[in-house]
Amino acid sequence: MTSAPQFRERGFTLLELLVAMALLGLISTMLMGGVRFGARVWERAALQVESTGEAAALDDFLRRRLSRIDALRVETRSGRHVLFSGTRATLRFAGPAPTDSAVAGSYVYELKRAPDGSGALVLSWALREGGGYPGRLVVAPAVRRVELAYFGAPRAGVAPVWHDSWRERDSLPQLIRLRIVSEVTDEAGAYEITVAPRLASAQELGA
Amino acid sequence: MSPPLRSSPRFAGKAAGFTLLEVLVAFVVLGFALTALYGQFFTGLRSLRGSDGLAEATRLARNRLAVTGIETALVPGEATGAFANGFTWRQTVVPYRGELALPQYGAVRPFEVTVSVTVPGAGAPAVALTELRLLPAGGPR
Numbered sequence: 536m537t538s539a540p541q542f543r544e545r546g547f548t549l550l551e552l553l554v555a556m557a558l559l560g561l562i563s564t565m566l567m568g569g570v571r572f573g574a575r576v577w578e579r580a581a582l583q584v585e586s587t588g589e590a591a592a593l594d595d596f597l598r599r600r601l602s603r604i605d606a607l608r609v610e611t612r613s614g615r616h617v618l619f620s621g622t623r624a625t626l627r628f629a630g631p632a633p634t635d636s637a638v639a640g641s642y643v644y645e646l647k648r649a650p651d652g653s654g655a656l657v658l659s660w661a662l663r664e665g666g667g668y669p670g671r672l673v674v675a676p677a678v679r680r681v682e683l684a685y686f687g688a689p690r691a692g693v694a695p696v697w698h699d700s701w702r703e704r705d706s707l708p709q710l711i712r713l714r715i716v717s718e719v720t721d722e723a724g725a726y727e728i729t730v731a732p733r734l735a736s737a738q739e740l741g742a
Numbered sequence: 743m744s745p746p747l748r749s750s751p752r753f754a755g756k757a758a759g760f761t762l763l764e765v766l767v768a769f770v771v772l773g774f775a776l777t778a779l780y781g782q783f784f785t786g787l788r789s790l791r792g793s794d795g796l797a798e799a800t801r802l803a804r805n806r807l808a809v810t811g812i813e814t815a816l817v818p819g820e821a822t823g824a825f826a827n828g829f830t831w832r833q834t835v836v837p838y839r840g841e842l843a844l845p846q847y848g849a850v851r852p853f854e855v856t857v858s859v860t861v862p863g864a865g866a867p868a869v870a871l872t873e874l875r876l877l878p879a880g881g882p883r
C-alpha cells in the first residue's frame with residue numbers, strides 16, 4: 536500500500552509536476568493552433584461564400600438580360616435592321632428594364648470594357664428614348680480577354696453557324712456566347728455562358 | 743448522476759487528487775474531442791468547395807440547355823458528353839406525358855428535355871435541369 540505517513544500532506548512529485556506542465560503546454564499549443572486555424576477557415580469560408588454568391592447573382596442577371604433581348608427594328612443608314620450590334624468584344628442590344636423596380640420601358644444595353652483603362656468589363660444601360668435612368672454594372676473587374684460569339688444564319692436558307700460579329704441583321708442571333716478570361720484566373724477558369732434569346736427562337740418557330 | 747470522483751480507495755478520507763493515469767486518459771479524451779472539432783472545419787471547407795462545384799454545374803447545365811435544339815439537334819433519347827473542364831453532361835429528351843393546355847398552333851408537340859451535370863470525380867449528378875420544349879410534330883430537328 537502507500538508508504539506516505541498517515542498525517543503528512545501528500546504533494547506532487549517533481550516528475551508529476553513536470554509531466555503535468557508539459558501536457559498543459561502541449562494542450563495550450565494545440566488550442567492556440569486550433570483557434571488560429573479556425574479563424575483562417577472562417578475567413579476563407581466567408582470569402583468563398585461571398586464570391587460564389589456574387590458569381591451566381593451575376594450569372595443570373597446576365598442570362599436574364601441576354602435571354603430577354605428585344606427584336607427591336609430601327610432605321611439605319613443601310614436599311615431597316617434589328618437593334619443588335621455585336622462584335623468580338625462589345626455588344627449593344629435593346630431589352631426591358633434591368634430590374635423589376637426600375638422604370639419600365641425599352642432600354643438600350645451596352646457591354647464593353649470601361650474606357651478608363653481599368654480593364655473592367657461593364658454593362659451599362661439607359662432608356663432608349665432620351666437616355667434617362669442610366670445604370671451600370673461591373674461584370675468583371677479585371678478582364679484579360681472578352682470573346683463574344685453569335686450563332687445563327689445570316690440569311691434564310693443558309694445553315695446557322697457561329698459568327699464573330701452580328702451587326703445590321705434582320706433578326707437576332709439564335710445563341711449568344713460570352714466568354715470572359717479574367718486577370719486572376721487562367722484559361723480553364725474562364726467564365727462562359729451561352730444564352731438563347733427567346734425572341735430569336737420565337738421567330739424561328741413562327742417562320 | 744455519477745458518484746463523486748475518487749482517485750482510488752487508498753486515499754479515501756483524504757482530499758483526493760487524480761493519478762497520473764487519470765490525467766493522461768483525460769488528455770487523450772480531450773485530444774479526441776479536439777480532433778473531432780477540427781475535423782468539422784475540414785468538412786465545412788470541403789462542402790464549401792462542393793458548393794462551388796454545384797454552382798459551376800448549374801451554370802454548365804444552363805449553357806447546355808440553351809445550346810440544345812439550336813446548335814445541336816434535339817433527338818429523343820439519351821446523349822452524353824463532356825465539357826472542357828472535365829464536368830460531364832447527360833441529356834434525355836422524352837415526349838412530355840403530362841396534361842398541357844396548349845393552344846393549337848399548328849403541329850407542335852411538347853418534349854421534356856433534362857440535362858444533368860456531374861462534377862469530375864463524383865458518382866451522382868450534382869444538378870439536373872428540366873425544360874419543356876415545343877417542337878414541330880414531324881419530329882425534333
